[in-house]
Amino acid sequence: MNLFCVGLSHHTANVETRERFIGHAAIDRILREALGCSEAIFLTTCNRVEVYAASEQPIPTQRIAQCLLAEGMMAEDDEIEAFYRHEAQQCVQHLFRVASGLDSMVIGETEILGQVKKAYAAARESGAAGPLLHRLFQRAFRVAKQVRTKTGITRGAVSIGSVAVDLAEQIFGHFVTRKVLLLGAGEASERTARALVKRGVRDIRVTNRSPERAVALAALIEGRAVAMEDWESHCREVDILISSTAAATPLVTREKLAPLLHDRLDRPLFIIDIAVPRDVAPDVNEMEGVFLYDIDSLRSIAQQSLDLRRQQIAAGEEIIARHVDDFSGWFVSARERGSNSPQLGDPALRVSES
Amino acid sequence: MDRGLLIISTLFFFLAMVWTTVAIKARRYRAAGFNFSAIALGFVCQTAFLTVRGHALGRCPLTNLFEVFIFLAWSVSLIYLLIGPAYRLSLMGAFTAPFVFGLQAFALLSPIDVPHPRVASPSPWLEMHASVSLIAYGAFALACVAGLMYLLQERQLKSRQINSLFYHFPPLTDLFAAITRLLWLGFVLLTFGIAAGFLTGQPLPYVKIAWSLGVWIFYAAILLARHLGTTAPRRIATLCVVAFSAALTLLWGITFLSQTHSL
Numbered sequence: 001m002n003l004f005c006v007g008l009s010h011h012t013a014n015v016e017t018r019e020r021f022i023g024h025a026a027i028d029r030i031l032r033e034a035l036g037c038s039e040a041i042f043l044t045t046c047n048r049v050e051v052y053a054a055s056e057q058p059i060p061t062q063r064i065a066q067c068l069l070a071e072g073m074m075a076e077d078d079e080i081e082a083f084y085r086h087e088a089q090q091c092v093q094h095l096f097r098v099a100s101g102l103d104s105m106v107i108g109e110t111e112i113l114g115q116v117k118k119a120y121a122a123a124r125e126s127g128a129a130g131p132l133l134h135r136l137f138q139r140a141f142r143v144a145k146q147v148r149t150k151t152g153i154t155r156g157a158v159s160i161g162s163v164a165v166d167l168a169e170q171i172f173g174h175f176v177t178r179k180v181l182l183l184g185a186g187e188a189s190e191r192t193a194r195a196l197v198k199r200g201v202r203d204i205r206v207t208n209r210s211p212e213r214a215v216a217l218a219a220l221i222e223g224r225a226v227a228m229e230d231w232e233s234h235c236r237e238v239d240i241l242i243s244s245t246a247a248a249t250p251l252v253t254r255e256k257l258a259p260l261l262h263d264r265l266d267r268p269l270f271i272i273d274i275a276v277p278r279d280v281a282p283d284v285n286e287m288e289g290v291f292l293y294d295i296d297s298l299r300s301i302a303q304q305s306l307d308l309r310r311q312q313i314a315a316g317e318e319i320i321a322r323h324v325d326d327f328s329g330w331f332v333s334a335r336e337r338g339s340n341s342p343q344l345g346d347p348a349l350r351v352s353e354s
Numbered sequence: 355m356d357r358g359l360l361i362i363s364t365l366f367f368f369l370a371m372v373w374t375t376v377a378i379k380a381r382r383y384r385a386a387g388f389n390f391s392a393i394a395l396g397f398v399c400q401t402a403f404l405t406v407r408g409h410a411l412g413r414c415p416l417t418n419l420f421e422v423f424i425f426l427a428w429s430v431s432l433i434y435l436l437i438g439p440a441y442r443l444s445l446m447g448a449f450t451a452p453f454v455f456g457l458q459a460f461a462l463l464s465p466i467d468v469p470h471p472r473v474a475s476p477s478p479w480l481e482m483h484a485s486v487s488l489i490a491y492g493a494f495a496l497a498c499v500a501g502l503m504y505l506l507q508e509r510q511l512k513s514r515q516i517n518s519l520f521y522h523f524p525p526l527t528d529l530f531a532a533i534t535r536l537l538w539l540g541f542v543l544l545t546f547g548i549a550a551g552f553l554t555g556q557p558l559p560y561v562k563i564a565w566s567l568g569v570w571i572f573y574a575a576i577l578l579a580r581h582l583g584t585t586a587p588r589r590i591a592t593l594c595v596v597a598f599s600a601a602l603t604l605l606w607g608i609t610f611l612s613q614t615h616s617l
Binding site for chain 1 (some may be wrong): 507511512514515516520521523524525526527528530580583584585586587588
């Protein structure tokens, strides 16, 4: 019995290549009926296309790659070279790494686990996932959970919007009673505001040089539009100020903020300045109770989080290695018990023609 | 026998401290679990020590500086175990364990466990005064710990340099709320403790009255500043650290110099 994984990812292929091999609705059936796989699971995300399969006879990579193309298309030689192939224990290890987010473009991202679960559910529904892949994928979900909870691999935000939201959470804890003011209705501030609304913010005010744009954005995010000339008075009340105007000189300065913050010293003000050129004078950060983050400082935090995640890779690999060994042991004992399950200890499982 | 219990308790706090240090250094700190359990076990041994010592003395074990320090360490652990999990302050254990370990190690290693000559049973008000005041100090100690955490977290946010512990810290506003509650808890207990001192019916030394009222006024001023909203949380946190450091030094000084403080 061969257990293998064939696929391509952001590590081996650019997006032009990846988007050609997107598979199609009947891929499960083709893998089983035309290629002779006894079990098959097809995983596709924006960064990877992979087939996890078990078969009695070795199946060449080229044939699997051809299956992933739309009907009538032919795979080029250089495209085939972008495909990787993992056999037996390497296949197990690869799946555990993928499900845990260690193989992702953004290390530790958790979306991939949902995508793996979705691929497994689809194969289970169509009957393409048999006892071996069932056991393998169930184990992969356990491993991913352990890696996530026992290491800091998912710690810290790695995109500008999520960094801003995480920082706000470290200052305020919860968002239900927090008030937010959007100074400028740009796309970046809209994204951050949406993320805050998603986390529970209910009071969100939008102001913009063009009132129509403010009204439109306020309607989109269930906020309310306020007049641009009133932004200073709103500053007295809000907890979070997101600024992204096209002003050439700073709108928010120490001189303007000092009288506004005088009677709210016990409440912090978090300012997210995503405008270039900046809307908020840098020395505002020196004011008591004010935490100012501009686009560069948000990027810097995202980079620091990524660095922290990279430092956790070794701990994640240790957990995965233990599970790979354990999974192999399960196959050996299943064989000794006389089970018909395929075995990783079986030489036929280890050697397969590519 | 009783010192043995205290040594075991101290070892639990030492274990919590070492585990936390190693976990933080290896960037594998997880908030829950081991740390809390080690502190809880340390607390059980502290309680056993104080019970055994109390039975042997036939009174509340606050007869010398050694017992005062252990009772203070017990108060700190008690309040941490009560409020730490409730206010999502699990990381506070990482700061509490070294503090309690330091207090107990100092008490064990110093020649301060000298039996007090007085044997007559003290007034219950005097026992109440001493024990409640020390529990108040436990609350102030944790307000100091929360203040330190606030200052560290605030510094990281201001400097935009985050480390692996950043996301384990409670939010700033939660820390500030915890500081406020701990200050109130300590203040109410201290007020009760001082009032009990005046009900003993015994003449009180002038130094002790001045010290107690000085500490009470200092904390009253911090609470007033906090509720007027005119003082930044960072300054309140700093004041908590300064106030407790000063009060602890004075407690040590006065108890050391004046044997009359012991029961």
